[in-house]
Amino acid sequence: MSQLQGEIIAAGVPSSNMNSYEEAYQNFNWSDVEKQFSWHVTGRVNMAYEAIDRHVDAGKGDKPALLFSDPAREESYTYEQMQEQTNRCANVLRKYGIAKGDRVFVFMPRSPELYISVLGIIKVGAVVGPLFEAFMETAVKDRLEDSGAVALVTTPELLPRVKREELPLLKTIFVVGDNVAAEPGIADWKSELAAASPEAEIEWVNREDGLILHYTSGSTGKPKGVYHVHNAMIQHYHTGDVVLDLKEGDVYWCTADPGWVTGTSYGIFAPWLHGVTNVVRGGRFSPADWYRTIEKYQVTVWYSAPTAFRMLMGAGQDIIQQYDLSSLRHVLSVGEPLNPEVVRWGMKVYNRRIHDTWWMTETGGQLICNYASMPIKPGSMGKPVPGIQAAIIDDNGKELPPYRMGNLAIRTPWPSMMRLIWNNAPKYEEYFRIPGWYISGDTAYMDEDGYFWFQGRIDDVINSSGERIGPFEVESKLVEHPAVAEAGVIGKPDPVRGEIIKAFISLREGFTPSEELKAEIAKFVKEGLSAHAAPREIEFKDKLPKTRSGKIMRRVLKAWELNLPAGDLSTIED
Numbered sequence: 110m111s112q113l114q115g116e117i118i119a120a121g122v123p124s125s126n127m128n129s130y131e132e133a134y135q136n137f138n139w140s141d142v143e144k145q146f147s148w149h150v151t152g153r154v155n156m157a158y159e160a161i162d163r164h165v166d167a168g169k170g171d172k173p174a175l176l177f178s179d180p181a182r183e184e185s186y187t188y189e190q191m192q193e194q195t196n197r198c199a200n201v202l203r204k205y206g207i208a209k210g211d212r213v214f215v216f217m218p219r220s221p222e223l224y225i226s227v228l229g230i231i232k233v234g235a236v237v238g239p240l241f242e243a244f245m246e247t248a249v250k251d252r253l254e255d256s257g258a259v260a261l262v263t264t265p266e267l268l269p270r271v272k273r274e275e276l277p278l279l280k281t282i283f284v285v286g287d288n289v290a291a292e293p294g295i296a297d298w299k300s301e302l303a304a305a306s307p308e309a310e311i312e313w314v315n316r317e318d319g320l321i322l323h324y325t326s327g328s329t330g331k332p333k334g335v336y337h338v339h340n341a342m343i344q345h346y347h348t349g350d351v352v353l354d355l356k357e358g359d360v361y362w363c364t365a366d367p368g369w370v371t372g373t374s375y376g377i378f379a380p381w382l383h384g385v386t387n388v389v390r391g392g393r394f395s396p397a398d399w400y401r402t403i404e405k406y407q408v409t410v411w412y413s414a415p416t417a418f419r420m421l422m423g424a425g426q427d428i429i430q431q432y433d434l435s436s437l438r439h440v441l442s443v444g445e446p447l448n449p450e451v452v453r454w455g456m457k458v459y460n461r462r463i464h465d466t467w468w469m470t471e472t473g474g475q476l477i478c479n480y481a482s483m484p485i486k487p488g489s490m491g492k493p494v495p496g497i498q499a500a501i502i503d504d505n506g507k508e509l510p511p512y513r514m515g516n517l518a519i520r521t522p523w524p525s526m527m528r529l530i531w532n533n534a535p536k537y538e539e540y541f542r543i544p545g546w547y548i549s550g551d552t553a554y555m556d557e558d559g560y561f562w563f564q565g566r567i568d569d570v571i572n573s574s575g576e577r578i579g580p581f582e583v584e585s586k587l588v589e590h591p592a593v594a595e596a597g598v599i600g601k602p603d604p605v606r607g608e609i610i611k612a613f614i615s616l617r618e619g620f621t622p623s624e625e626l627k628a629e630i631a632k633f634v635k636e637g638l639s640a641h642a643a644p645r646e647i648e649f650k651d652k653l654p655k656t657r658s659g660k661i662m663r664r665v666l667k668a669w670e671l672n673l674p675a676g677d678l679s680t681i682e683d
């Protein structure tokens with residue numbers, strides 16, 4: 110099936126929490142994981158308590174919880190300081206009437222205030238909605254509107270992108286800045302927190318109560334609000350143990366932004382549930398800064414993405430010699446296929462195995478992974494997490510034998526499975542259309558040793574630099590441009606970004622194709638929707654291929670682009 114079959118990298122150092130995968134898989138019991146939480150004894154549940162306060166109660170208050178740096182700031186917070194700050198934040202939210210079940214969004218670049226806000230929101234039992242800082246007006250409005258958000262935490266720089274007059278439910282905006290001007294509906298986050306009490310009551314919730322709402326893209330319609338509950342902590346803790354291999358003394362760095370699920374499940378919850386020191390780096394990607402971060406904080410466990418590893422690979426080997434990376438013990442990747450070439454390079458230049466992990470926003474946590482304790486087959490996503498049953502099934506739910514490609518599916522339920530698509534029950538049902546299974550939308554096959562190999566996505570969702578982009582949202586923005594009559598958007602394979610966004614556009618009467626117009630249209634999407642959703646390539650066409658019902662056939666556009674046969678054209682317009 111694959112030229113990659115047969116290449117094996119031996120199992121890692123036995124520092125793993127899981128010495129034998131097979132044994133761990135067979136003897137696994139979720140109830141053993143549940144015993145790790147204080148609610149197992151007290152019956153009182155809250156993710157923020159388990160992530161922060163519990164460690165203070167256990168006498169670890171002086172341990173560094175957060176090591177933050179960006180080009181302008183460098184700060185560290187102990188667990189006790191995080192407890193105090195999140196208490197202050199909780200008190201301020203309560204003062205503004207925010208209570209259990211309310212949706213409260215955070216829209217800001219990485220900063221200590223972002224992490225404090227996320228946990229403060231969870232402390233009062235509200236549901237946190239993270240928004241990526243690159244989102245522009247339309248993207249921000251759609252998400253706040255769909256969720257019925259009552260409050261938002263943002264910065265003075267991002268505030269102009271929030272169309273308050275169009276969001277009647279949005280009562281309070283907390284602005285994290287200096288000298289925030291008093292105005293109705295605006296609260297000064299910093300001075301309010303400074304004036305608040307450092308002690309707060311935690312809102313005890315049920316395991317099935319709302320925790321976080323992550324908007325993610327599908328191929329049609331607006332982004333979907335993927336709703337997760339406090340019970341997800343069981344999966345976060347478990348995978349923090351067996352996949353991230355976290356230990357008491359670890360300094361852990363997840364490079365993802367909390368605007369995406371990796372940046373919350375594994376940038377906030379898993380490391381803090383384990384009480385390790387969490388490194389957060391803001392600012393742009395730069396190979397020198399990244400290596401400096403590892404050296405400076407003596408990072409031991411590093412979780413990043415193929416696109417970043419490819420860019421580091423592109424930066425070459427010389428730069429690596431300038432830094433001491435010897436603290437690294439365990440390296441992991443997520444978001445898109447991890448090229449075997451990158452795994453080989455990791456062995457060569459870092460002398461470390463890069464462990465691929467597979468999961469999705471909807472799954473809330475890692476499901477198929479490479480473990481420290483098991484051999485890696487470069488190009489494979491690995492094997493199911495203990496407690497998880499994965500299979501390749503056909504469209505009727507029949508399990509397929511090894512090497513047959515089909516739907517990558519997971520037996521329902523598991524602790525961090527999404528519980529709702531906000532306001533969209535039919536979308537939710539689609540994932541569970543085959544009884545007993547969650548259908549991921551990815552295709553894959555399994556080999557005779559039980560390793561899973563990613564093949565592709567079934568729908569048109571674009572994966573650019575590990576970020577999921579719905580073609581429909583981009584097309585909708587494109588047709589708002591006065592020159593654009595119709596637009597079709599596809600992912601075009603790219604060696605560094607995995608895929609880039611390519612837009613096929615037909616122009617309205619009176620507009621002529623030009624390079625300037627392409628640049629202007631790309632800028633329009635960048636400024637209206639977000640930078641990562643802007644097409645890097647635009648091609649003008651007189652007409653776009655459509656079905657008789659008027660749907661743009663992205664499959665045909667993709668075939669044009671890749672010089673492939675277009676397949677069944679029976680439904681095409683003409």
Ligand code: WT7
Pocket residue numbers: 325370371442443444445446447465466467468469470471490549550551563565566572575576577
């Ligand atoms: C989609 C989910 C959850 C982490 C960040 C992405 C693709 C994810 C891998 C991997 C090949 C991968 C899949 C998946 N994907 N990890 N290890 N190998 N593809 O979350 O934005 O919800 O995207 O990303 O297509 O369905 P997401």
